[in-house]
Amino acid sequence: MDKKKSHHHHNQQTPTKSLNVIRMGGQEKSALNVGGANPITESTKKSSLTNYQRNFHSNKPPIVGDHEHALMNRYHNDRQTVMPTVTQPSVSGLHYQQQQQQAQQVLTQKPKSTVELTEKLAKINRRNAMKELSALQAKNMQAIDKNEEALKELQESIPEISKIFDVHCRIGSGTFSSVLLGTLQRERCLVETQRRRFAIKHHNPTNHPERILRELECMFRIGGVNNVIGINCCIRSNDNVAFVMPYMTHDRFHDIFRSLSLQEVRDYLRNLLVALRHVHKFNVIHRDVKPSNILYNRRTGKFLLCDFGLAQRIADDGSVMQSNELSSPEAFSFLRDMESGRKLMLPDGNSAQAEAEDYMAIRRMRALGGGGCVDHDLASGPPNIHRLRELAGGHLTKKDVANQKADTMRLLNRLRHVGSNMDPNNYVVSTNTTKKEMHASRAGTPGYRPPEVLLRYPHQSTAVDVWAAGVIMLSLLSAVHPFFKAPHDCAALAEIINLFGDIPVRKTAFMLDRLIMLAHKVNTLDLRRVCMRFRYADFFLAPETLRKYRRPDGSTEMCRSCDQPTFNCLCHNSGHHLEMYDGLDEFPANAYDLLSRLLEVNPQKRITAEEALKHPFFNDQHRITPGVPLHQQKHMLQHQHQLRARETLPSAAARTLKAFVSYSTELPSTAPQAAGNV
Numbered sequence: 001m002d003k004k005k006s007h008h009h010h011n012q013q014t015p016t017k018s019l020n021v022i023r024m025g026g027q028e029k030s031a032l033n034v035g036g037a038n039p040i041t042e043s044t045k046k047s048s049l050t051n052y053q054r055n056f057h058s059n060k061p062p063i064v065g066d067h068e069h070a071l072m073n074r075y076h077n078d079r080q081t082v083m084p085t086v087t088q089p090s091v092s093g094l095h096y097q098q099q100q101q102q103a104q105q106v107l108t109q110k111p112k113s114t115v116e117l118t119e120k121l122a123k124i125n126r127r128n129a130m131k132e133l134s135a136l137q138a139k140n141m142q143a144i145d146k147n148e149e150a151l152k153e154l155q156e157s158i159p160e161i162s163k164i165f166d167v168h169c170r171i172g173s174g175t176f177s178s179v180l181l182g183t184l185q186r187e188r189c190l191v192e193t194q195r196r197r198f199a200i201k202h203h204n205p206t207n208h209p210e211r212i213l214r215e216l217e218c219m220f221r222i223g224g225v226n227n228v229i230g231i232n233c234c235i236r237s238n239d240n241v242a243f244v245m246p247y248m249t250h251d252r253f254h255d256i257f258r259s260l261s262l263q264e265v266r267d268y269l270r271n272l273l274v275a276l277r278h279v280h281k282f283n284v285i286h287r288d289v290k291p292s293n294i295l296y297n298r299r300t301g302k303f304l305l306c307d308f309g310l311a312q313r314i315a316d317d318g319s320v321m322q323s324n325e326l327s328s329p330e331a332f333s334f335l336r337d338m339e340s341g342r343k344l345m346l347p348d349g350n351s352a353q354a355e356a357e358d359y360m361a362i363r364r365m366r367a368l369g370g371g372g373c374v375d376h377d378l379a380s381g382p383p384n385i386h387r388l389r390e391l392a393g394g395h396l397t398k399k400d401v402a403n404q405k406a407d408t409m410r411l412l413n414r415l416r417h418v419g420s421n422m423d424p425n426n427y428v429v430s431t432n433t434t435k436k437e438m439h440a441s442r443a444g445t446p447g448y449r450p451p452e453v454l455l456r457y458p459h460q461s462t463a464v465d466v467w468a469a470g471v472i473m474l475s476l477l478s479a480v481h482p483f484f485k486a487p488h489d490c491a492a493l494a495e496i497i498n499l500f501g502d503i504p505v506r507k508t509a510f511m512l513d514r515l516i517m518l519a520h521k522v523n524t525l526d527l528r529r530v531c532m533r534f535r536y537a538d539f540f541l542a543p544e545t546l547r548k549y550r551r552p553d554g555s556t557e558m559c560r561s562c563d564q565p566t567f568n569c570l571c572h573n574s575g576h577h578l579e580m581y582d583g584l585d586e587f588p589a590n591a592y593d594l595l596s597r598l599l600e601v602n603p604q605k606r607i608t609a610e611e612a613l614k615h616p617f618f619n620d621q622h623r624i625t626p627g628v629p630l631h632q633q634k635h636m637l638q639h640q641h642q643l644r645a646r647e648t649l650p651s652a653a654a655r656t657l658k659a660f661v662s663y664s665t666e667l668p669s670t671a672p673q674a675a676g677n678v
């Protein structure tokens, strides 16, 4: 990651004396990621609170925004269309007049019913538009209220904050905190774009102090380097605590996950694994790896893993440690270390100008043929995809599109299906009868919990985070987010079984001394075909393809295991004659190989972050090589796209099985036998 240039004065007085402030230094500038998407960058006006607020929210719908204007227009247009136009007769003569009167009667009678209808429709439209408008305004008002509420709460509960920072608006909120944007008051003299920006995380007062201490310790000891968020200072006032961190402009995963190119996906995952490798070196499990805890700026490619609220340390005996007690010697030594960090300089925040300069520097470097960031032109996917898409879906009727959508929903529902006889509170039993209770940490976000957590296995490891990274990769490759969406742990395990099959999950369960009771067998699905089926649904369901495989009686042969047409069978090692969709997939076979290793059901066989970074997927033919002119690299990329276009699915599947890194596949002594019996 590129180091950010310094734009700030380090000789300023620290504004706190009697405050309960512990300042920490040693944060590397590389962690202060910047981006270009912030509206503040565009504004060069002198700073003011309202300016900041207005700017900051400019990517959200304004109170009367485009949508409201559209609604208003609809309202006015409707009013215009209901005005009837009347033509006056201009010629005299009785007969002629009578004729005219009759004609007019006919004319006015017929249009009258049309006018009535139009008027009725317009009225309905108007009413709907007004309803939508008021709902939207209410929503905006609610957002503003929440914003004001968060500001007020922070200022009232930690009054010292208002002596150091101008707090502008809320930028995020989670279960445990509100995050607000702040700039230093002592930088009020600077133009808005030069002021350093900080994210102030205000913990809910109900948060357990040990939890806050744990998060603080992780950020202090681990953060600031290798894509892990650092901390500038921590401010406490009675039972209220706020962390001050460098602010980073980022993109919402939800807005970009479908459109990230191969190179962007590769960079995103590499950055995530670099962060995890770093965290795991400290024997710490993050436990909450998910897109909303990742700050990623698409323009600059910068990346930060944040939110250590659920992090846990692994003890030397392999058990997950509970958090430090506040009175423990470890907690004291940590607080002492933080005290000594107080003397260090307050590290840089992240000004909009610094962010823009950073972005320009990256562009310049790229123009000279260097840099490691994403070039959107180079990374726009296989060149023939749009043409192929047109061919496949160019003449789809509305009904075809609706059918395709329904078909995809059916598949998603099937993957999320839970057997009706499953008991959500009692779905897993211990095979070891002496161990009656099964206490294990479940901390984490539903949808990202690995099998060992769902199986209540107490000896969890950093493999928990690797699984979550795999779930993110699954969303990126399949263009489905969230991929797993279970309402409870039992359903979550069912989702995993529906994708990976019952045998791998049963084997893992048995190895972990657990037994899963299942009423029927579930086939393992082929990850690549599943991802392609979702990402390229329009190809898989193209009417021509369906016609090609239709039987003379008009029916389509279905696979009994995966419930898909046999030519689209998703089963691993399918025996059906498959439609291959050659050259369609933007992602190479080794992407799916990595995916299957990250999502290895058995935690002991799951790849580590360190090993994953050596995977061929990151062999990076696509990364821009410093010193090589860019046009030559573009040519190289096109050549690679062409090569990949010739890659067929069977050869890809064969390569999926090839091992690239050796690690022990042996199970604990009794496990292989036991697993074999299942």
Ligand SMILES: Nc1ncnc2c1ncn2[C@@H]1O[C@H](COP(=O)(O)OP(=O)(O)OP(=O)(O)O)[C@@H](O)[C@H]1O
Pocket: 171, 172, 173, 174, 175, 176, 177, 178, 179, 199, 201, 229, 245, 246, 247, 248, 249, 288, 292, 293, 295, 306, 307, 309
């Ligand atoms: N340094 C930062 N720069 C910019 N935005 C940030 C920063 N830190 C946090 N945010 C925003 O605030 C949101 C919530 O932050 P965080 O995940 O730390 O809080 P949380 O209460 O633990 O959330 P959750 O309950 O969802 O895990 C993030 O998703 C992000 O959008």
